[in-house]
Amino acid sequence: MSHPVTRDIERAAVATWPTTTAVLRDGWLLRHCDLLRRRRSNSALPIGPLDDPESAIETVERFYAERSSPATVQVSPLDEHSVLDELLAARGYRAGAPTAVMRTSRDALLQACPAQDFEVLLDESPAPRWLDAVAAVGGTPEPSLDRVPAPAAFATAVSRGTPVGVGMFAVADGWCGVYGMRTDDRWRRRGVAAALMRAGVGWSSAEQVFLQVESDNAVARSRYATLGFISAHAYHYRVR
Structure with a gap:
């Protein structure tokens, strides 16, 4: 995340919301929670540039397949991840829950x-x-x-x-x-x-x-x- 305010907000959002598993891997924060079904607790957040987006998406899919959960990506901030968003769409990922952060x-x-x-x-x-x-x-x-x-x-x-x-x-x-x-x-x-x-x-x-x-x-x-x-x-x- 190139903008420092965006980065700080997303860090604080991660730190103030519960999840039971959080793993840093291949440019992602991978989150999973058996107790809370909210997407924020059960999604992959890109935390840096993805040098090989196709391979990075496969990392996400393996992580959630191991937990019998649907692969879910929080495309945030949206304006910095247009390429990732297009790749996910091409792989059949449906978009949902558009959110404004204020x-x-x-x-x-x-x-x-x-x-x-x-x-x-x-x-x-x-x-x-x-x-x-x-x-x-x-x-x-x-x-x-x-x-x-x-x-x-x-x-x-x-x-x-x-x-x-x-x-x-x-x-x-x-x-x-x-x-x-x-x-x-x-x-x-x-x-x-x-x-x-x-x-x-x-x-x-x-x-x-x-x-x-x-x-x-x-x-x-x-x-x-x-x-x-x-x-x-x-x-x-x-x-x-």
Whole structure:
């Protein structure tokens, strides 16, 4: 990854998300997780130039075949790996989950998120009250989030004792990653996300902040832009 900010964000994203196996091999970070089915935990990330892309792809295919899993590549950053993306497509890998990565600074975010009339509860692990809150706002709690490396904060925004929004914040290498943001549909556009961001990023003390959002979710991207986030890079997955 030639751009230093892109490299730093991807390093922090790897460090703040759980996986059970991570192997550096032939220009890849190869990841596999029996406990979490998310693609980020079960995909190959190119971490440097691939001198022989065809051979490198075969390395990926062998790794996942040994684990009875579909070969999956996180083509990130997308603008630096057009050749790899074309080769994967030619081999029958389908593209999916286009994602925009956005970033901001802690100071800019706190300035853009004034105090709101919501109490925000922070747990250092996915405690029962947080898992219950995820379900209460219409989300689906993911298994094995207790394996997110510390330090992490699992945040619940509350109004009069009722959960109205949730999020997760995890820190590595001076970056705070924002994950799993969700607001109860009945409470949208009332400052819930801003309250969660202010509490979670304020807790972290990290100087930089990043998040990932579906590229076609224009509403969410616009909302994050109002909180000071700008585009960092994009990626998608290729699955055999």
